[in-house]
Amino acid sequence: MELPVEIPGLLNYWIVIVLMMAGFYVVISQGNLVKKMVGLSVFQVAVFVLYITMSKIDGGAAPILDDAIKQYSNPLPHVLILTAIVVGVATTALGLALIVRIRDAYGTIEEDEIIELERNDD
Amino acid sequence: MAMTAFAIIRLRNLFAVVMLSGIFSLLAASLYVLLTAVDVAFTEASVGAGISTLLMLATLAITSEYEKKSERSTLLPKIIVTVTGAVLIYGTLDMPLYGAADAPSNLHLIPRFILQSGTEIGVPNIVTSVLASYRGYDTLGETVVIFTAAIGVLVLLGRGRNRWRPGMRKPVVPEEREEEV
Incomplete structure (x- = not known):
């Protein structure tokens, strides 16, 4: 299937960078731990899109063998990203479990409040 | 996708944020179909949009649904993000063209x-x-x-x-x- 519009040259990388920076911004500027996890997954999806756009070749078909097809997309990035998606969910699950424990221990999931509680303890 | 990402930055209701991240994943999956990566697309749709969203909703059910307003300055993160983005864009100038x-x-x-x-x-x-x-x-x-x-x-x-x-x-x-x- 062809994209409806022609994508000029390097635009795909720039879109990826904008998405990546949006995720990065959420991670470093927000105090809420769940929101940080969402930011991490946005960043992650941006990296996936980077790999997948690199695997696309003009006129290439999905990498499933057929005698009628002469050109395929690059299958290797697809494999790597398949692995990465599943690993990403595993790490997300672990991070969310940690958040639940932090909520149990401190009664909040805001980073600032946790730091404040720690200070009062000392 | 970019609009969804920016909405995630702005919103304080965590339920909406999690739902948006599900939509974000689904948009990514349709993008993969257009880029002929069909296997990746259905993994992203089921695992990324499905299971992650479910896990996050479960966490929200246990913790709180609203984010508190942070008093931290957002200037420094904005500067860091802009500089990193600019450097990355400079780095793409040597990359091979799309397709x-x-x-x-x-x-x-x-x-x-x-x-x-x-x-x-x-x-x-x-x-x-x-x-x-x-x-x-x-x-x-x-x-x-x-x-x-x-x-x-x-x-x-x-x-x-x-x-x-x-x-x-x-x-x-x-x-x-x-x-x-």
């Missing part, structure tokens, strides 16, 4: 996968044969990571329903919890 068949990443090993995996492995889907055979150890490693993560989650959350566990700083007092409900 170029002669990009370095498409020349090494890939012709072999495409030409011979059909006879060597016998599966028409090249992604499957690379995943399960040529890069089998990778997939084994992935399984180990998932197993470790599963053990970690079980250890962290425990299996009992008791709220107070050893190592906690202070037990969650009943009055406090009623306020939040």
Whole structure:
């Protein structure tokens, strides 16, 4: 299937960078731990899109063998990203479990409040 | 997708944020279909948009649904993000163009996968044969990571329903919890 519009040259990388920076911004500027996890997954999806756009070749078909097809997309990035998606969910699950424990221990999931509680303890 | 990402930055209602991240994943999945990465697309749709969203909703059900307003300055993060983005964009100037068949990443090993995996492995889907055979150890490693993560989650959350566990700083007092409900 062809994209409806022609994508000029390097635009795909720039879109990826904008998405990546949006995720990065959420991670470093927000105090809420769940929101940080969402930011991490946005960043992650941006990296996936980077790999997948690199695997696309003009006129290439999905990498499933057929005698009628002469050109395929690059299958290797697809494999790597398949692995990465599943690993990403595993790490997300672990991070969310940690958040639940932090909520149990401190009664909040805001980073600032946790730091404040720690200070009062000392 | 970019609009969804910016909405995630602005919104304070965590429920909406999590739903938007699901939409974001789904948009990514449709993008992969357009880019002919069909296997990746359905993994992203089921795992990324499905399971992650479910896990996050479960976390929200246990914790709070609204984010508090942070008093922190957003100036420094904005500067860092802008500078990093600018440097990355500068870095893309040397990258191969979109759709170029002669990009370095498409020349090494890939012709072999495409030409011979059909006879060597016998599966028409090249992604499957690379995943399960040529890069089998990778997939084994992935399984180990998932197993470790599963053990970690079980250890962290425990299996009992008791709220107070050893190592906690202070037990969650009943009055406090009623306020939040």
